Amino acid sequence: MTSATLFGLLGSVLVGLGLFGLLVHPHPLRKILSFNLLGGGVFLLFGVVARRGAGAGLGGDPVPQALVITGLVVAFAATALAVALLLRLFQESGSATLRNDAPADKDDGEAAGH
Amino acid sequence: MSWTVALEAGLAALVLGVAVWTLSVRQTFAAVVAFVVYGLTLTLVWVRLSAPDVALTEAAIGSGLTGVLLLGAAARLRATEANSVAERPGAAVRVAAAALATLVALALAAAVLYLPEPAHTLAPQAMAELPATGMGNAVTGVLMAYRAADTLLEKVVVLISLIGVWSLAEDKLWGGRPGPLHHADPDGALAFLARRLPPVGIVVGIYIAWLGADQPGGAFPGGTIIAAMWLLTMMAGVTDAPPISRRWLRFVLVAGPVVFLAVGFSGFFTAGAFLAYPVAYAKALIVVIEVGMVLTIAATLGLLMAGPPERSEKP
Numbered sequence: 001m002t003s004a005t006l007f008g009l010l011g012s013v014l015v016g017l018g019l020f021g022l023l024v025h026p027h028p029l030r031k032i033l034s035f036n037l038l039g040g041g042v043f044l045l046f047g048v049v050a051r052r053g054a055g056a057g058l059g060g061d062p063v064p065q066a067l068v069i070t071g072l073v074v075a076f077a078a079t080a081l082a083v084a085l086l087l088r089l090f091q092e093s094g095s096a097t098l099r100n101d102a103p104a105d106k107d108d109g110e111a112a113g114h
Numbered sequence: 115m116s117w118t119v120a121l122e123a124g125l126a127a128l129v130l131g132v133a134v135w136t137l138s139v140r141q142t143f144a145a146v147v148a149f150v151v152y153g154l155t156l157t158l159v160w161v162r163l164s165a166p167d168v169a170l171t172e173a174a175i176g177s178g179l180t181g182v183l184l185l186g187a188a189a190r191l192r193a194t195e196a197n198s199v200a201e202r203p204g205a206a207v208r209v210a211a212a213a214l215a216t217l218v219a220l221a222l223a224a225a226v227l228y229l230p231e232p233a234h235t236l237a238p239q240a241m242a243e244l245p246a247t248g249m250g251n252a253v254t255g256v257l258m259a260y261r262a263a264d265t266l267l268e269k270v271v272v273l274i275s276l277i278g279v280w281s282l283a284e285d286k287l288w289g290g291r292p293g294p295l296h297h298a299d300p301d302g303a304l305a306f307l308a309r310r311l312p313p314v315g316i317v318v319g320i321y322i323a324w325l326g327a328d329q330p331g332g333a334f335p336g337g338t339i340i341a342a343m344w345l346l347t348m349m350a351g352v353t354d355a356p357p358i359s360r361r362w363l364r365f366v367l368v369a370g371p372v373v374f375l376a377v378g379f380s381g382f383f384t385a386g387a388f389l390a391y392p393v394a395y396a397k398a399l400i401v402v403i404e405v406g407m408v409l410t411i412a413a414t415l416g417l418l419m420a421g422p423p424e425r426s427e428k429p
Contacts, residue, residue, distance in 0.1 A: 007159055009126075012222035016216060016222075017215070019215040020212055026198045026202055027142060027191075029188060044156070044159065045226070050163070053234065053236070054235070058237045058241065060164045062237065063261070066256035068165075068171075072172060076183075076415070077271060079180055080276075090194060095197060
């Protein structure tokens, strides 16, 4: 097995683990964390595709590598927005639950449902 | 070569173990610490995949900044953790989630095992045209020339997410200072570090951004290091976050995208297409864009970390 295949399989497992955490963790911050873990696996799959495309004196195809760099920055921006939304929800309702039947039923309570 | 195989297998097992730790540890704060370790071990994987540019960005943004952001949130939300334990889904939901996650992982693994041979690659084309961009680093060439539109849009996305974060402020605090005021012992280690480290860190950040043209590095990791220095001074209470209504701040935040757009539109006249560079000035124009980008990335990332305005303008 080449190292690209090994890390490709690792990326696949990380996506599965992140998805599981996203689904079963009730706390929104743990969901954000799991989603970032999932993202790490997706980026790794890109890195494996890049590594397999090594050639022309490069260790990997620079196009998927550049896409991952862009993706990392966008993932951070999305995480920052998600965390700000969560902290605002906590500030407004005093809890961080995503349940629809949560006690704090203000006008913006619906927006937090999922 | 067998020792490298063993090394890589060990590294993969380490990443996997840390990922499981991140998901299974009870306290959220500990989970975030595990996530930072996860990001740093992934950085090693990126080095093994011959992607040093990605490794730098992963260490700086994926692990470092995201980790600090989530640590802060975990500390603020500590009181809500006890309640969420009661909301854990039942066994049936957990089994279904595990089945779905396993299915997705298996499908991806199959896709990895049956990737086409020989692998499709754009590396030869990227290298063939690279001299025309004046860059020596193919990844920077992709980011700043071949796929410049992606990078431009990404700058705008990051700016929009900052506007999104700011818009969560209470009406009466709009235009105020972001985040809580940090107090630290003025003679303590943190304040000492916040006075001594930034001069070095800012130079290192600029150097890494400048080096990106020919070596691993670039505007993203460079800008992130400068943002980290700014955050350090804010956390130590050496400086305070500026009110978001300041005109100079708004100017810095749009400088990157505006310079990028201006160069992009000038491409219509000098090279016949949007975001095209005339060959003779390609490197100079890319450096101009990158200077604006480093400034904007540092300011935007720093303010994304600081959060929405929470205090009125007066200190």
